[in-house]
Amino acid sequence: MRNFGSDLLDCLNLIKGNGSFVTTHSSPFVFPGLSVLGQGEIAYPINELQANALIQAAEKASFGKGSQTIIDETVRRAWEIDAENLLFNGQQWDQFLQKALNTIKPQLGIEDLEVEARLYKMLVYEKGDFFLSHRDTEKEKGMFGTLIIGLPSKHRGGELLVRFDGEEQCVNLAEEAGNYRIPYVAFYADCEHEIKPMKEGYRVCLVYNLIQKKSEKAIRLEPLGEHVSKLATILKAGVGNRSFSPGIVLLGHQYTPENFSQNQLKLNDRTRATALIRAAAEAGYYAKMCLVTSQLSGIPAYDGYGWDETPDDNVEMGEVYDGIVTIEHWLEEGPPPLRSIEVDEDELLTTFKLNEGDPVEKENTGYMGNYGPDLMHWYHYGAIVFWSKEYQEEMLLKEDIPNQLEWLGYYNTKRRHLSGKETAICESILKSVLNKQGTALKAQYHVIADWVTGSRDETTFKTLGYPLLKRYFQQIQPDYWVKLVATYPSKHFDLLFKQIGQQGNVSHLHHLLEILIELTNMSNSNNLLASQMEALPEYFSNAAQRQEKPLVNGTALTILFNIEKLLPQQKEWVDRMVALLCENNERKYINEVLVPVVLNPEFGTSFSKALLSFTKKNLQYRVDNKPQPPANWSRPVPKKQKNLRIWKLLESFLESPVEQVFDFRKNKQERTEMEDAIAGVTVDLRTETIRKGSPYTLRLFKTEDAYDKQIREWYEDVVLLEQVKKMVN
The missing domain is CATH 2.60.120.620 (q2cbj1_9rhob like domain)
Incomplete structure (x- = not known):
């Protein structure tokens, strides 16, 4: 490692480039x-x-x-x-x-x-x-x-x-x-x-x-080819040596995360980074630019007069009590990183000593009572991380799923130029993901579909693709499913979608509808669409048995109408779907999901007309039963498991047909408990604090809020009913 590192640094130091071309x-x-x-x-x-x-x-x-x-x-x-x-x-x-x-x-x-x-x-x-x-x-x-x-x-x-x-x-x-x-x-x-x-x-x-303007020495762009060849020779000699995979070379300058990019590299950093990245590719390595961050924590130097209570970030650090070196910022360009790489300060390849000179960032916590201030310094060094492709699989399989899928997405873009080893790595990633439970946040599961599509191999599809696509069905966007269906026989997807549908998961059914509407644009998907449309009543029936409500939202219902308009279904299908979708007669579902969609004049099929008829009957029933104002001041006691003591105390007051006001003169803690209990339920009560005497009084007033809400909703129903009637006529 020592000779390798010295040779590499000596070669890099010979590069005195003049920037990008x-x-x-x-x-x-x-x-x-x-x-x-x-x-x-x-x-x-x-x-x-x-x-x-x-x-x-x-x-x-x-x-x-x-x-x-x-x-x-x-x-x-x-x-x-x-x-x-x-x-x-x-x-x-x-x-x-x-x-x-x-x-x-x-x-x-x-x-x-x-x-x-x-x-x-x-x-x-x-x-x-x-x-x-x-x-x-x-x-x-x-x-x-x-x-x-x-x-x-x-x-x-x-x-x-x-x-x-x-x-x-x-x-x-x-x-x-x-x-x-x-x-x-x-x-x-x-x-x-x-x-x-x-x-x-x-x-x-x-x-x-x-x-x-001044012709002392003509400006020329020096080729890096000779330097790249020398660096590549050094790197090739190290292939197979685990001791420097990965290796981390520090460039000569510090950068803030905000201004760190290949275009922003200073002086010789740019050409050295360019040469090393090119040499790494030639020698069979991956290389990635990053910031190596050295964070020091300590206390300011003591000047004998005590610490100033006003924090000063620019004071000199005295004693250092903690330090850590990490990689916290990777450039987007190039291959993905290996995000779990740990930095060993002693193994860094550098020609200078860390933490000398001014840090890029400083922070002073300031004086804190009996404690002096804490001072933190951050040094952000531009760096190149490189690692041998020989050990890529071993290192990559130690990463989490999001990072593994990052790499699978990268390999997808290089599909035509992958080596046999890299192809095997992709299959190892897929097997690793298949063996993990649950889904990972921020993981790009659609790259799995991309890989399976690019394979164009039914064996790969059956052994890896099928179980992965089934498990991460909802995490893969519809356009990726369309590419898959265009690549493989539709029988595979008919079976897969039926297995998904039989689970009765409403969110999965909505995702399936999004896929099916995209498939209507494919000329060779008619058989698959027909089979799935025929099975939809069974899917929704399974969801209804799981008591998932609502079975559709506005988007899903619109998609369903659009598909049925393109592929009209028989009366039996329509009757089954209408029966399933009309089991839920809650006002919110009828008014906010069904009505806005069935009022769309673009839909004129027997399916949409049947749902329109149902909404008309439901609205008519509600309009015919106009809410009536309360006969007296008796109000129902909320059925809540919390705050039972409060509701037991208020029970007789709420049930009284004549009492309208209740005074609760208690300390602040008990008044707050009462207010929180009332705020946590729907009840015809409002509160007001009477700030006289000690303790204050929390006064409760009965209201007609429930009736006011019912009558507002009734007027809304009247308007909707008129709109529905016009559509029916």
Whole structure:
């Protein structure tokens, strides 16, 4: 481990890179104040009419070939307007341009150099336009790169592909440009790049040459290939050695979790991280960027005068009484992490000592009576974690289900390029998940369906897919079920869905309905749909026997109506379903679930009409039996198991037909107990505290709240009945 670590660090320290070969950002919209000769000032977003006007003022885009400038629409098809025909009014655009330069310079590794952006052309790409792979020629002295700024315009396609040293990045300006923002991308002139064909709309952008103002040493992008090869050789020599799997290399700087990203890495950190990640992939490792956090807890240095009661985060830490090193923040880019990795400080690969200098975060609890303040320091170091693929399965199976499924989802995206070992790991994950009980929060179970779909193997489906899909039926969204049904024989799903339906779980039935409505869009699912529709009465009957209420909600009933409209059922089916759905005659169910759906004029089948008839009868019965006001002041005693002493005390008062007020003069604790008991039930009582004497008096008043609620509901029923009658007629 010692020699391996030293060799790796020595190799990394030789890398003195100058940043990324490409960087992309976006900014909130500012008015450029841009005018085009002969067209006037441009308005935003640029629409079709204005784009066509720009094209009228433009020329066919050319490109350089050797010493010639030629036009060849098999190589490049676009429109261009020279800088001399473009004019900016005001200072807003100059300020924006300077901010953009200040943003991209650190990303390109040239923050200490003086550069400027000089406008070269405006480019307009319409549907079908493109530019094949090429390198930008040096158009003026000191040019080292290109800056492209997208102007707000809705479009699709026209992605920019930038390549250097075996790497490629795809930059799509469409989303930001279509949302009234200003996207921009900068890259070195050494990079090959191309514009993919436009699919829709107009891509309008300004192209600037990036110029080095002082020519002491020309800005060049150094290839990392040689360093990557050396690092990969060191890593390959260590494959099979458990002692450094995983290994953790600390980069040279600290970062806050908020500003930690590959684009935000400082100085040499970026190129070293890039080289190590590339070398790891070449050598048969996984590699992942993270923050290694060292947390120190201690007390401030004592100055002999005592501690100030006002906390000061910047005081020096004296005695350290606790310290822990962990990984608390992983970057999203790249493969998933192994989230349970524990950090051994002694095993970290680093050229510097931890916890020296200023921490990124500090906290002082302040003086606490007889206790002095606690001081906490957090050091967040950028790091690369790498581990051998040889031990991936062993380590991964120690992780929890959410992390295992993260990896399964990652492997799904690499399906065509998986090794036999990685395929076996996926099957091990599935077996591990199958052997676990219950469901895990935040676990992405749909990746199981993705894997089974991608396998296209009935043996895999039967042995692993079927039991997993059955167990996690409700955790897998309908669109993933559609892909499965499109891949495997429908007989498998007919059996699986029937087993699910026979369980009589209402939430599972609702999920099944969501799947079935999606399947109506598949031409080859008719037999499966017909079989499942035929079985629905049995499913709902099973749920009714379990006394699950309600059997449907508004969404489920709407889906059911839509399916039955597409696949009309026989009278026997309709009668059974109506009988099941009408067993529940509770007002809330009738008014809030059935009525809103049956009033939809889109549904005119015998099924919906039968439920409409039921709701009419139910509403008519309630309207015919208008609530009557209480005959006297007697009120029912709540049937509650809690606070029996309170309700025993109030029993005679509540049952009295003449008493309306009850005074309860007790201490605050007993009055609060009485108020809590009343607040916890539905009862025609209100309370008021009489703040005279000692103790105060809690006065109880009988009300007609129950009747008031009943009469309000009755008037609502009258309105609904009229609406239902109109539908019936």
